Amino acid sequence: MITTINALVDMGLLVVLSVSALMLVRCNSPLNTIILNALYSFTICSLFVIMDAVDVAFTEAAVGAGISTVLFLCVIHPDDESGRLFVWPGPLATVVALATGLLLVFGTFDMPLYGDPQVPVHTHLVTRFLEDSGTEIGIPNVVTSVLASYRGYDTLGEVVVVFTAGTSVLILLAAGHARQDSGDGLISNSILRVVMPRIIPLVILFALYVQFHGDYGPGGGFQAGVILGAGLITLALLTDSRIMQGVISERWIIRGMAGGVLVYGLVGVASMLGGGKYLDYSVLAQSSTDGQHLGILLIEIGVGITVAFTMLSLFVSFNRSGQTGD
């Protein structure tokens, strides 16, 4: 049992999280639902920090509170506000949900207590990563070591999933008739016009820091990609689509989505040509750890590119056709 302040903060945040979840269930307006969803996301992000999952918290802050909020906002429609969203759940749904919940609670009595270091989760496999990754891979962030090197195949698969999802959205929405552009985006708001151009370069700089410092601290390709995507989305929100076309055309966004996956795959091919196995970076340089460094750097760049351009592509697709229901 954890008796430290950590447990108190944890429980406090869990109470806030539960309250925001209940408010979310009871919420009647789509707009409020989305705002509450962002609050919920930030709370769970703080919980991840408390539980030492800094990389996860980073991702959740950028994705949950940032990108998904923007995507949901693109999809809602003023007409939705008229109806009541919340209805008391019917008897069948109540029974199914409560029965599932009770069974799961019953199951928790066999679960390890929060923070117990002696449970099997912490005594197998992970001890090897924690003890040997420092000498085998040579980078301090174990999450990055496992993500990019030990589980490189899985991560490649996940990047392909992100790419596929981005392509699916393009297929579903690209054929739509373009929305009449209202002309000037949010730039007509003078506060945004003054503040945002100064913030966007910092966001992009921060994304680059997260990208290249991911070996040593929290961060990496996924987080950097999402942050860079968020910066570009902010730019797209501020300006009209013509200016955005001048910054980066849709053709290049699609090329970027595919290019990141290609970089990742080619690193694997390069390591095969170097005499190793697919995605075995050790053969990429003179010493094994240098090779690992180089390989991880390259595939993280691939991940970052694909994720950033997919996020931008999602936003562009939704923004163009999200409000053309009428």
Place this chain on the structure above:
Amino acid sequence: MTDAIPGLFNYWVAIGLFVCGLVMILDSRNMIRKMVGLNMFQSAVFLLFITMGKVENGHAPILADGISRFSNPLPHVLILTAIVVGVATTAVGLALVVRIRRAYGTVDEDEIFDRPEVEPEIVP
């Protein structure tokens, strides 16, 4: 048993979120709200995994001098990628919602099902 309440509280909250998400998915008529419920269901799984990764008095799994006790990095790796994949799949769901709105002019299931014998106008 005295340890059970602080020791299992994280799991119970995660289960509470499961149930809330399930209710939102099962009983919502509005499809956007269903997607929010699906997101909540998903984040309950994230919370469950990260809870199991926490080690008492552990630190974030970044190797440094003088620190020997780390929380488990494996759940972190799984969930970090799951979050990004999650937003990508949510986007696919929302794209379908947009297409449904284009075809039927509403995202309310009851209104769509109540519409008698009207061929949806397929907008290319």
